[in-house]
Amino acid sequence: MNLFKIAYKSLRANPLTTLLNIILIAFGVGIITILLLASDQIGQKLDNNSKDIDLVxxxxxxxxxxxxxxxxxIDFPTGNIPLKDAEALERNPLVKAAVPLALGDxxxxxxxxxxxxxxxxxxxxxLVAGRFWKSDFEVNIGDDVARSQHLKVGDRFFGAHGLTGNGDIHRNHAYIVCGILSPQGNVTDNLVLTNVASVWRMHETKEEHVDGKPEPYENGEREITSLLIQYRSPxxxxxxxxxxxxxxSMQAASPALESAHLFSLIGIGVDTLQWFAVLIMAISAVSVFISLYNSLKERKYDLAIMRTMGASKIKLFLIIIFEGVLLTVIGAVIGLVVGHLTLELIGRYQDSTQAKLSGNVFLVRETYLIGVGFGIxxxxxxxxxxxxxxxNISKILAKN
Known part of the structure; x- marks a missing residue:
């Protein structure tokens, strides 16, 4: 007697009830899967992108x-800071290294x-191809930029003013791709890197000649957006x-503190959705119980016949157990698949290139959800x- 086959046929006998229970389980597991994957990827991005940066x-x-x-x-800068003030900080004995950033295009x-x-x-x-930039308007592009924009070494393109959109294209200077970065698994995969002078020259409003070389100025003084600082000592x-x-006149912000603050804000929404998913799974457990309980009433005669044909009490017990477990495990597996597919679709339609999520990631913790389905x-x-x-076989047969 194949107990699994009997349990499977029993579930097929009530297709609508079975489908409803599977959907409930899949919905709850799907939500939890999305939350697990999204929170894990966001946490990894926070760690990878701020690694070795002590202060901004x-x-x-x-x-x-x-x-x-x-x-x-993934946000607009708070403004610019004077280059001379930034250089003064670079010379501070408390600073081991300072990396300038100039944003705007x-x-x-x-x-x-x-x-x-x-x-x-x-x-x-x-690099996977080419070399690092040396001259103005030479750029190195991240792996994602190269693939999505179909760029290769030697290609030229024009940047646009602002951090999004192509409304104001700078056609006075073209950038030249001189190198393509190898995949890093962090924000650099989505960046176009050049020297600071290129950004200045792209936005210069007037020129002052020093030793025969043009020096770009913004509001009478050269500026950068920010400095990435590494400390010299604790x-x-x-x-x-x-x-x-x-x-x-500047401000200092700690990546560790602000990332923790950001993650705590995200965590509030994640926790709320997790409890919502738990509630759905609890409802699905009740639904499975009710459907099995009602099904048992309708099948008492069939089970009694099985007993007369040699089936033991323990086999009847296991048939019902297998029905419940089969139902919820199928729902959990479907939920995992749906969760991954949904997150992949979300990632493909995200506007931000810096915080893209992917469903092509598998976590060990996800296997626990199958165990949760089994337990339910x-x-x-x-x-x-x-x-x-x-x-009682005799009473059941006597009534029929």
């Missing part, structure tokens, strides 16, 4: 906005970042941010199974 210095404003714009490139939504060789060292960037953690915030099926079917085990 920029214009006064929101510290979180400064971190989002200068490390994750994009190419089809990918941000163009003016920086220096310190950025290459900070993220340990490597003492810098205490002294340097306070010095910047109290003694200069076992819990929901235990009472109907006990009743099947304790059924």
């Amino acid at each position: 210095v920029g214009a006064k404003g929101s510290p979180l906005q400064l971190i989002l714009s200068s490390i994750f490139y 994009n190419y089809n939504g990918y941000r163009i970042v003016g920086t220096d060789s310190g950025f290459v060292r900070l993220y340990a960037l490597k 003492m810098s953690v205490i002294l340097f941010p306070r010095m910047v915030n109290q003694s200069t 099926g076992l819990l929901a079917s235990i009472i109907p199974a006990i009743q099947a085990y304790q059924s």
Whole structure:
């Protein structure tokens, strides 16, 4: 006697009820799957992108906005800071290294970042083709930029003013791709990197000639967007941010603190949705219990006949258990698949190129959801199974 086959045929006998229970389980597991994948990827992006960056210095404003714009490139900068003030900070004995950033343009939504060789060292960037930039308007592009925009070494393109959109294209200078970065698994995959002078020259409003070379100025003084700081010693953690915030016109923001704050804000919504998913799965457990309980009433005669044909009490018990477990495990597997597909669709239609989510990621924790489905099926079917085990054959047959 194949118990699984009997359980499967029993579920097929009530297709609408079976389908409803599977949908409930799949919906709850799907939501939890999306939350697990999204929170894990967001956490990894926060860690990978802010790795080895101790502090970000920029214009006064929101510290979180400064971190989002200068490390994750998903917000507008708080403003610009004078180059001479930034250079003074670079010379501070508390600073080990300082990497300048000059933002303001994009190419089809990918941000163009003016920086220096310190950025290459900070993220340990490597090339799959070409070389690193040397001259103005030479760029290195991230792996995602190269693939999505179909760019190769030697290609030219025009940047557009602003961090999104192509409304104001700078046609006075074309950027030249001189190198393509290897995949890094962080924000650099979505960036276009060049030197700071290229950004200045693209936005110059007047020129002043020094030693025969044009020097671009913005409002009479050269500016950058922010500085990425690495500390020289643990003492810098205490002294340097306070010095910047109290003694200069700039602000200092800690990536670790602001990322934790951001994740805590995200966590509120994640927790709410998780409880919603748990509620759905609890409802599905009740639904499975009710359907098995009602099914047992209708099948008492069939089960009694099975007993007369040699089926033991334990086999009847296991048939009911298998029905509940089979129902919920199928729902859990479908939920996992739907969760991954849904997140992949969400990622493909995201506007931001810097915070894309993917459904092509599998976590060990997801296997626990199959166990949860198994547990729900076992819990929901235990009472109907006990009743099947304790059924009185003679009374049931006498009534029929």
